Amino acid sequence: MRKAVALLLVLVVGAGFYVVLANIPFGVDKADVANHYVRNGARETGAVNIVTAIVVAYRGFDTLGEVTVLFIAAVGVGAVLLPASRPAAEEKTEASLIVRTGSRVLFPFIILLGAYILVHGHLTPGGGFQGGAVIASGFLLLYLAWPGQGAARKAFSAVESLSGLAFVAVGILGIVYGVGFLGNFLPLGVRNELLSAGVIPIIYVAIGLKVGAELAGVVGHLMERP
Amino acid sequence: MIIIEAILILFMLVAAVATSLFRDLISAVVTCAAVSLLASLLFYLLDAPDVAMAEAAIGAGLTTAMFVVAVRKTKRHEE
DSSP, rough: OHHHHHHHHHHHHHHHHHHHHHHTTTSSSSOOHHHHHHHHHHHHOOSSSSHIIIIIIIIIHHHHHHHHHHHHHHHHHHHHTTSSSTTTTTTOOOHHHHHHHHHHHHHHHHHHHHHHHHHHHTSOOOOOOHHHHHHHHHHHHHHOOOSSOOOOOOHHHHHHHHHHHHHHHHHHHHHHHSTTTTOOOSSOOTSSSSSSSTTTTHHHHHHHHHHHHHHHHHHHHHHOOO | OOHHHHHHHHHHHHHHHHHHSSSSSHHHHHHHHHHHHHHHHHHHHHOHHHHHHIIIIIIIIIHHHHHHHHHHOOOSSSS
């Protein structure tokens, strides 16, 4: 009986999705705003990667909201998994030699890749969120290799708060310079160069550090909970 | 190209069904990670490298690790 009801529910939901999705003309130019971004994005924002141009320049305010949602989620995890007062390291076994050596060798390269992705967000695919996630996965490797070691949780929260503040401060500087919140007040520079596209690299580095510290903190909370 | 995409989607479907059928939760987590990894490959083939990177790092990497930790700290087998 329960299975029949579940199957019926799945069929109804599937039919609903089909009806909705079948009416969307995929691959057809409909939205003028998309065409505007594709044609003028690189010229107006200086960012060659149009995805970054949209995420940080045209839709910067949405990105601020997104970062805030992630922050609230990290705070929620921290509140639910409140770290135990005693160190949770006692009964934990150490990881094998292979994991420890491998993570020692790989960790710098993972961090380097994450930093590359988030610094070059306006030039190549990727950006703050992706780079931050890569950096957090590097810290995950450290947690797996040395489960007993306490994390630098204070450093994580300090980096997180400071980069969040930097993001908002850059936005407010835009108001000060008269281009609006999160507007671009720096010269656009030469296209395809690392120091170009105005405030986009600054904002994306801040986002990358914030996301990396947040996700690493969430992973740390989970791993250290006995 | 469309054949590769079809194969990827087929594997994704198989992995997704396997995820829901496994009683061993670690196996379910691994097949779930396979869905994410195949989705990231599919995103890359569909010319969305930004999304592919996020999916590979978060979906296949961090989420899987969190699930594994959660399963290790609770029960391994579904009743």
